[in-house]
Structure formats: C-alpha cells, structure tokens
Amino acid sequence: MTVSTSPASTPSTLTLPTPVSAVTRGLVGLVLFAVGVLVWQQACLELVKAPREFSLHLLGQTLTLRHGRQILSDGLLTLLVVAPSVMWLEFALVGWRNSSLRRILITRSPSVQLDIACLAAGQMQILRVVGAVLTFGLATWIGRWASNTLGGGVLAWTGVAHAPYWAQIGLFFFVYSFFDYWAHRLDHSPMFWPLHRFHHSAEEFCAITSMRAHPAEFTSIFLINLPMAALGAGVDVMISVNLLVTVLGLLIHSNIDSDWGWVGRWVVQSPRGHRLHHIKDISKPVGCYAMVPLWDHLFGTWVEDPPGRVEIGVDTPYVHGYFLFADLLRDYCDLWRASFQEVAAYFRSAPRIGL
Numbered sequence: 001m002t003v004s005t006s007p008a009s010t011p012s013t014l015t016l017p018t019p020v021s022a023v024t025r026g027l028v029g030l031v032l033f034a035v036g037v038l039v040w041q042q043a044c045l046e047l048v049k050a051p052r053e054f055s056l057h058l059l060g061q062t063l064t065l066r067h068g069r070q071i072l073s074d075g076l077l078t079l080l081v082v083a084p085s086v087m088w089l090e091f092a093l094v095g096w097r098n099s100s101l102r103r104i105l106i107t108r109s110p111s112v113q114l115d116i117a118c119l120a121a122g123q124m125q126i127l128r129v130v131g132a133v134l135t136f137g138l139a140t141w142i143g144r145w146a147s148n149t150l151g152g153g154v155l156a157w158t159g160v161a162h163a164p165y166w167a168q169i170g171l172f173f174f175v176y177s178f179f180d181y182w183a184h185r186l187d188h189s190p191m192f193w194p195l196h197r198f199h200h201s202a203e204e205f206c207a208i209t210s211m212r213a214h215p216a217e218f219t220s221i222f223l224i225n226l227p228m229a230a231l232g233a234g235v236d237v238m239i240s241v242n243l244l245v246t247v248l249g250l251l252i253h254s255n256i257d258s259d260w261g262w263v264g265r266w267v268v269q270s271p272r273g274h275r276l277h278h279i280k281d282i283s284k285p286v287g288c289y290a291m292v293p294l295w296d297h298l299f300g301t302w303v304e305d306p307p308g309r310v311e312i313g314v315d316t317p318y319v320h321g322y323f324l325f326a327d328l329l330r331d332y333c334d335l336w337r338a339s340f341q342e343v344a345a346y347f348r349s350a351p352r353i354g355l
C-alpha cells in the first residue's frame, strides 16, 4: 500500500513534516473523522424519527419547514459534518498545500469554483428542481412510484430484513455497488456521455468534486433506484448506505495519493483508482468504474495503475466558474444531439424490408 504526497506539486522550499508529526496528524485526523461520521449517522437516524414538519418561532413569527428532515439529512449535515470530516482527514494525511481545504479556501481554480457551485446548488435543492425540469418530472415520479409500489417485496421473500443491522448495510452496499457499476458503464456510452462528462470535466481533484454531477443524469434512476426500491431496504439501512457512499465519494475525489493496497484492488475503490478512471487520455479503454473493484475484475474493466499521477479532465472545453448553468445547458443539449444521432444511425444500419 502506498501513501505519498504529489512530488510535482511540492515546491523545493517546503519543509516536510517529521514522521512523528505526520503520524500524529493522521491519527488525530482519523479519530475526528470517525467521530464526525458517527455524529452524522446518528443525527440522520434521529431525523428519521422526527416529525415531517419543523416549526421555527422567530421574532413572533412561525416559520414551518416542510420536508425539513430530508433537507437537513441530505444537505446541512453533509455540508457541516461529513465533508469537513473527510477534508480534515485528507489535510492530516497530505498536508495543507495539497489539501482540498486550501483549494476551496485559497486557490479556488475555475474547476474548483464549479465544484463549490455544485455543492451549494445541491444543498439548496436547486439541482433537484433543475433535474426535475430537465427530466420532465420523470425522476421524481418514478422515485415516488418505486418506493410506494415496489418496496419490501424481495426482502420479505428472502428474510434479509431479520439479519443484523451491520450485515444489512454491508449487503446493501454490495448490491448497490453492482447496480451503480452498470449505471456508470451506461453513463460512458455515446448517448449518455455528454451528461456524465460534466462530472469528468474536473481538471483537479477536490473532495467535493464528488458533488459535481449533472442533475439530468437519470440512468441511476432505472439502474440503481428501481432495483434498490424493489429490494426494499429499511430507511435506516438506506441512510447508512447513503452515508457510506457519500463518504466514499468524497474520499476517492480527495488528494490522498493512495491505492489502499489489496483493499483498493478488491474491496473499495481508492483515490488513485478513481483518478485513473478520470484519466484525460482516452486513447486506451477507460476502466475502474466500480465502487467495489471486484466488479471491474469480474466484468473486465479493471486497469492497472501506472506509476506517477495521471492527468484528469476531458477534451471538451468547459466554462467552469461559479455560474454552472452554461456548462449544464450545453451538456444537456449535447445529450439530445447524441441521442438523435444514435437513433438515426440505428435506422440507417437497420435492414430495410423491400416492398
């Protein structure tokens, strides 16, 4: 297992920390990270039990927030606890100069500005609304239908619901990663690539790059949400799986330059593995699609990590910056253009019936 800071981005004048201070920072970072994640999970579980509406009494006025628990569990806690915890861990391991915190607070390249804009728009539920509009409400409707009609069927049949809580989390994460793998493969097809390209357009990794996703990316609805709803995991189990996925997403987009040894090779994707997936040079087949690399090995998409750091990004020029809608709209138009081209190509190649 290798963990190292990037030599390319370390100036010759930088004084490297002594091994003891690096280990201490790493341990303190790990402890705070674990505490942060546990607080987040506990808060999410408490919010599930909370009433559907929150009433705030301010200056004699009563403000009622509907769906408050979802907004809080999806947004504020990610923003206030999970993302800072991961970024603290990254800072402890790679130092200030290579950290996401420095990229967000100090340097803020146009690429990172887009990451920040996506995080903010996502937490404020703006992207959810934009996604509903761009998918003509399909995403919202299917999600609601799936949870109302499919929930619980397979679980009731298999009896998995009676398994220990942690076993259920492990099982559902494993199942989730299978569907996520195939949704991700579909995202890289010519038709859906323009939407997923938005995520790949990041020119540098920052932990919150995981939040950069086109709101109209609806492949996951059919290939992840529907099967997961059919399996019918309990709300608390799904919250924990969601936590795991969120934390993993932040970690693999961090600047922790590690392959995680055999764990990163078989069990959970590492930051180096995901960086390889984001490679700009696509002259060779892209690989490392899965959160659980076992799927890459099974379906022939595992690629070996070359030495050194690979350049990430896409050839398509992006505006980037805080105003994310220019890039979002261009990629959405490209989706429809690519779809029409695919359909036209299909009919051109289809055998004609002579009359």
Ligand SMILES: [Zn+2]
Residues within 6 Å of the ligand: 184, 187, 188, 196, 200, 277
């Ligand atoms: Zn991808």
Ligand SMILES: [Zn+2]
Residues within 6 Å of the ligand: 199, 210, 253, 274, 278
């Ligand atoms: Zn990514």
